[in-house]
Amino acid sequence: MLTTALQEEGWEVTAVSSGMEALIKLENGGFDIILSDICLPGSIDGMDILRKSREFNHWTPVILMTAFGTVNLAVEAMKEGARDFITKPFDLDQLLSLLRKCVHSAGTDIVGSSPALLSILKRAFKGAETNMNILVLGESGTGKELLARMIHSESACSNGPFIPVNCAAIPADLLESELFGAEKGAYTGADRTRQGRFEHAHGGTIFLDEIGDLDTSLQGKILRVLQEREFTRVGGSEILHTNARVISASNRELKKETETGRFRKDLYFRIGEFPVTLLPLRERVEDIPELTVHFLKQSGYSEVTVTEDAIIKLKGFYWPGNVRQLRSIVLRAAALADDRIIDARILEIDDVDEAEGLLEESARAARLRENEMIRRVLKETAGNRKKAAEILKVSYRTLLSRLKELEI
Ligand SMILES: Nc1ncnc2c1ncn2[C@@H]1O[C@H](COP(=O)(O)OP(=O)(O)OP(=O)(O)O)[C@@H](O)[C@H]1O
Numbered sequence: 001m002l003t004t005a006l007q008e009e010g011w012e013v014t015a016v017s018s019g020m021e022a023l024i025k026l027e028n029g030g031f032d033i034i035l036s037d038i039c040l041p042g043s044i045d046g047m048d049i050l051r052k053s054r055e056f057n058h059w060t061p062v063i064l065m066t067a068f069g070t071v072n073l074a075v076e077a078m079k080e081g082a083r084d085f086i087t088k089p090f091d092l093d094q095l096l097s098l099l100r101k102c103v104h105s106a107g108t109d110i111v112g113s114s115p116a117l118l119s120i121l122k123r124a125f126k127g128a129e130t131n132m133n134i135l136v137l138g139e140s141g142t143g144k145e146l147l148a149r150m151i152h153s154e155s156a157c158s159n160g161p162f163i164p165v166n167c168a169a170i171p172a173d174l175l176e177s178e179l180f181g182a183e184k185g186a187y188t189g190a191d192r193t194r195q196g197r198f199e200h201a202h203g204g205t206i207f208l209d210e211i212g213d214l215d216t217s218l219q220g221k222i223l224r225v226l227q228e229r230e231f232t233r234v235g236g237s238e239i240l241h242t243n244a245r246v247i248s249a250s251n252r253e254l255k256k257e258t259e260t261g262r263f264r265k266d267l268y269f270r271i272g273e274f275p276v277t278l279l280p281l282r283e284r285v286e287d288i289p290e291l292t293v294h295f296l297k298q299s300g301y302s303e304v305t306v307t308e309d310a311i312i313k314l315k316g317f318y319w320p321g322n323v324r325q326l327r328s329i330v331l332r333a334a335a336l337a338d339d340r341i342i343d344a345r346i347l348e349i350d351d352v353d354e355a356e357g358l359l360e361e362s363a364r365a366a367r368l369r370e371n372e373m374i375r376r377v378l379k380e381t382a383g384n385r386k387k388a389a390e391i392l393k394v395s396y397r398t399l400l401s402r403l404k405e406l407e408i
Pocket residue numbers: 109110111112138139140141142143144145146147251291294323324327
């Protein structure tokens with residue numbers, strides 16, 4: 001039944017009827033996910049499959065199916081490295097979302113299965129397969145670095161190193177030698193020749209984090225490396241070549257900064273051959289329950305439960321600090337929970353410092369979303385304002401005044 005259902009959803013399925021048969025097939029490898037019952041006919045059960053698959057092919061995620069009575073076994077299995085388990089009876093959608101999550105997060109731990117996140121991940125996977133320079137944009141805490149690591153691990157140079165450089169954290173006068181290296185005697189204290197991070201990243205990926213914070217002189221130098229694929233160490237003249245894949249990230253609106261001249265346009269186009277934008281958490285609140293459970297598990301709070309009203313409260317928050325902020329609020333609540341239950345009262349999100357200053361920001365964002373909505377509805381109604389006002393549930397006059405504001 002599962003085979004048919006999954007095939008209808010576009011999955012390639014190989015079904016086997018015993019643990020022994022599974023092991024024989026697994027030896028040849030080539031599977032992306034293993035889905036197995038814990039109890040199987042014969043002497044080999046789901047746990048054995050899990051262990052054996054680790055020996056053959058340690059990264060294939062294993063999902064175990066279990067009946068209510070064997071949940072404790074499933075928990076054991078998670079400790080032994082099973083990716084997840086699903087309790088019978090389950091519906092197909094539950095299983096599908098689990099499978100999708102597994103495929104999309106193979107080798108990384110990007111959690112979430114909202115349609116918005118999945119389509120971003122799909123785009124990122126496509127980018128990973130190319131050798132284009134990838135630019136990851138998104139608000140602070142949305143997972144840009146996590147995504148950059150995932151892109152690296154999915155790319156042709158995944159066996160090479162992943163070398164991050166935080167352009168905002170390293171003082172401008174040191175950054176150049178950090179990036180390109182320095183010859184002995186290039187500056188006081190340079191008592192030996194040092195390789196830079198572009199050299200370290202040879203055969204792998206260099207991750208230029210917070211690239212929007214680069215000062216102008218370095219912007220020019222980076223542009224040259226991206227164009228010519230060559231550079232020289234500080235104080236040196238030897239021309240060095242780099243084959244490093246370049247992924248950049250920024251939480252600034254880089255395009256805007258090119259208009260004000262703060263960021264070089266030519267560099268912007270070069271680093272952003274393949275842009276990927278991570279949505280803020282408030283625009284994919286469906287991911288909140290999964291993320292919450294993930295962070296609890298990750299920090300040893302597996303037995304802590306979260307009430308329905310706590311989830312509602314979490315989903316309603318504006319999340320200026322995105323996933324990072326969710327993590328810290330959830331973990332604080334877990335630490336505070338006396339009875340291992342996180343309910344709405346224990347969640348300290350109303351009195352988070354940033355919240356107030358961000359009301360204005362929140363209003364601005366809401367306005368932007370409304371404008372986007374107005375544009376879309378107008379397009380759908382082929383410019384019919386009366387109809388658009390009806391659909392938008394605003395008065396005709398309100399709509400007209402907003403259109404005037406928007407210069408539509
Ligand atoms: N989808 C996700 N699944 C699991 N963890 C996540 C996810 N997104 C973000 N995180 C976690 O949230 C934290 C912030 O993520 P990350 O550092 O990648 O964000 P960022 O966009 O680079 O933030 P900043 O702009 O502040 O540098 C990390 O601890 C990361 O592991």
